[in-house]
Amino acid sequence: MLPFREHGPADAPVTFLLLHFFGGSHREWDGIVERLSPTYRTLAADLPGFGEAKALEGLSVQALTDRIRTLLSYLAPAPVILVGHSMPGKAAMVVAADPPPNLRGVILVAPSPLGGEPMSNQQRQNQTVANTTRAHAEAFTTPGFYGKPDPAQFEQAVEDVLAASDEAFHDWPLNGTKEDWRDRIQAFRVKTILVVGAEDKAVALELQKRETLPMVTASGGRMHLLPNAAHLTPYQQPAELAAIFHQFAQEVL
Secondary structure, three states: OOOEEEEOOOOOOOEEEEEOOOOOOHHHHHHHHHHHOOOOEEEEEOOOOOHHHOOOOOOOHHHHHHHHHHHHHHHOOOOEEEEEEOHHHHHHHHHHHOOOOOEEEEEEEOOOOOOOOOOOHHHHHHHHOOOOOHHHHHHHHHHHOOOOOOHHHHHHHHHHHHHOOHHHHHHHHHOHHHOOOOOOOOOOOOOEEEEEEOOOOOOOHHHHHHHHHHHHHHOOOOEEEEOOOOOOHHHHOHHHHHHHHHHHHHHHO
16 A cells, blocks of 8 residues: 555544645645644555655556555545545546545546646656756756745755656656546546646646546536646645635535
């Protein structure tokens, strides 16, 4: 099972299962965990190749989906809200299409789209070396922030990239981002919401509107558009995200 950090009361009304972006770790959720944990149980996991799961492998969409289902089974019968940021958002959508009984809802934060990411071969190759030098890590991280990032947050994000495995930085860009699941996922069978930064350059707003939002709306959910925000909203807008998460918990409980 994936390693994780757990906070909040064990008897909370719902547990938030928090999954970080490609290149990150459980630490990206610190600002949100701080705000949610007085009321909710939170479990922030490290995905294969990152953080405390650096030695683990497997970033195909199916492998990520299997890992998520294992965590949901571990948390059962407690009700869970699954939160996937970027890379694991794609797998979270697969889980939403066939949810276990304890999954109450899904929050997609700038998710990788089901149809794959429209990246050039050069962009994919650039990502494969992001963890090899400080300069590459900074170049990979910088576009994810809106404006001038907080120095401590930027340093943490760069550290997480440099600490990641080579396998992870090859597997997802060269394989996972290319997987097309649109024919296999027709609908979300649990309420799902979409959170997007208006200035996101990694997964553009128009792509989210075209590919992800229709199924979100059909599930009874909606899109939350964050102004003055790019891809790494958990770092730069934790208060806004925590408020959205809290509101969604009230809706699905």
